[in-house]
Amino acid sequence: MYGKIKENLQKEIQKIREDNLYKEERIITSKQGVEISLNDGRRVLNFCANNYLGLAGSEQLIKIAKKGIEKYGYGLSSVRFICGTMDIHKKLEDKISEFLQKEDTILYAACFDANGGVFEPLLNENDALISDRLNHASIIDGTRLCKAQRFVYEHSNMEQLEEVLKNTQKLRYRLIATDGVFSMDGDIAKLDKIVELAEKYDALVMVDDSHATGFIGKTGRGTIEYMNVIDRIDIVTSTLGKALGGAMGGFISGRKEIIEILRQRSRPYLFSNSLSPVIVYTAYEIFNMLSETTSLRDKLEENTKYFRKRMSESGFDIKPGIHPIVPIMFSKFENDAQLSQIFAKELLNEGIYVIGFFYPVVPKGTSRIRVQISAAHEKKHLDKAIDAFVKVGKKYKVI
Ligand SMILES: *Cc1c(COP(=O)(O)O)cnc(C)c1O
Numbered sequence: 001m002y003g004k005i006k007e008n009l010q011k012e013i014q015k016i017r018e019d020n021l022y023k024e025e026r027i028i029t030s031k032q033g034v035e036i037s038l039n040d041g042r043r044v045l046n047f048c049a050n051n052y053l054g055l056a057g058s059e060q061l062i063k064i065a066k067k068g069i070e071k072y073g074y075g076l077s078s079v080r081f082i083c084g085t086m087d088i089h090k091k092l093e094d095k096i097s098e099f100l101q102k103e104d105t106i107l108y109a110a111c112f113d114a115n116g117g118v119f120e121p122l123l124n125e126n127d128a129l130i131s132d133r134l135n136h137a138s139i140i141d142g143t144r145l146c147k148a149q150r151f152v153y154e155h156s157n158m159e160q161l162e163e164v165l166k167n168t169q170k171l172r173y174r175l176i177a178t179d180g181v182f183s184m185d186g187d188i189a190k191l192d193k194i195v196e197l198a199e200k201y202d203a204l205v206m207v208d209d210s211h212a213t214g215f216i217g218k219t220g221r222g223t224i225e226y227m228n229v230i231d232r233i234d235i236v237t238s239t240l241g242k243a244l245g246g247a248m249g250g251f252i253s254g255r256k257e258i259i260e261i262l263r264q265r266s267r268p269y270l271f272s273n274s275l276s277p278v279i280v281y282t283a284y285e286i287f288n289m290l291s292e293t294t295s296l297r298d299k300l301e302e303n304t305k306y307f308r309k310r311m312s313e314s315g316f317d318i319k320p321g322i323h324p325i326v327p328i329m330f331s332k333f334e335n336d337a338q339l340s341q342i343f344a345k346e347l348l349n350e351g352i353y354v355i356g357f358f359y360p361v362v363p364k365g366t367s368r369i370r371v372q373i374s375a376a377h378e379k380k381h382l383d384k385a386i387d388a389f390v391k392v393g394k395k396y397k398v399i
Helices: 002-018 059-072 087-100 111-118 137-144 158-167 191-201 256-265 277-292 295-313 336-349 379-395
Strands: 035-037 043-046 104-108 128-132 149-153 174-179 204-208 235-239 250-254 325-329 355-357 368-372
Touching (some): 087 104, 111 204, 174 191, 336 355, 336 379
Parallel strands (some): 128 149, 128 174, 174 204
Antiparallel strands (some): 035 043, 355 368
């Protein structure tokens, strides 16, 4: 019976290739980090990981993880409510609550699961789920799994958000869901305005701080700290898979009753395996470290400022902001999509690994290279990347 579907899948794959949307995976043969090896033998500098604090391959974490695996073993082979909850799971949940100044926290296998499981237990068809147009795919999937009425406002458009809030006042509950940081531009949600509107119209606010927890804000509590709204946000979801070691795992922190009901009803929590003890043990130590010192996020902030400043001074068109996601824009050029791809390839030849994004990943005419800065980058790495950008930029008359 495979014949027919096989043919159709082949056609679909062909179409993806023709549309230039086929995703090739580059194969790394070393630990994740600043300097990585590719399977063609090249050593390159990595400027496209979510490894914001540089913890992913760090020797210090390897030591901690070894201790964790020795003491608690490799896996749990159970969901949380059968026999998959260890003391360290509870300790990590408490630690995250303390770090984010929330009443309680629940762990998930990934933030994708957290977002997939957060709405459905809380909202039904009598409620409104109000979402920023550019929210992460997992928030979109979460809303699809929930019976609430769906409303979308244009990206960061607060007038539209207010319109929706006005028009839905008859509904039982309203929940506004937003990314804290939007990953293509590195821009931050207008959380000050969002909480103001939420309070005015009696709505809840959920923030997905995956691209912020651990490093945005003076002490790394995320956009909720940066925008000074920690105590006015009801639900925070985030990932352990980016700045916080980069292994795997997600969580939701927030109001006590909300977390309690999620433990009873949230399907990805109830019906998926417990987070591996080695991750939980290590993540606990990461939160400890981040609670004691801001040195990593401070270094990341400095690196980001330096890179943004020097790239601007070199004549590149970069999206302004404070986030270590630095989009180098090709909007001024007719052939922006092609340019973003050639540019990334040339940079790889110079030993700099970055990715070029073009339509439909980003809107037409806004192709870019998205650079991601890490605390593990040293000045010499940043300089090498900037020099390479300048060299390739001159060659293609981008600057
Ligand atoms: C990366 C990301 C996720 C997914 O996190 P995982 O833990 O990798 O599943 C969810 N939301 C946002 C905003 C993200 O950037």
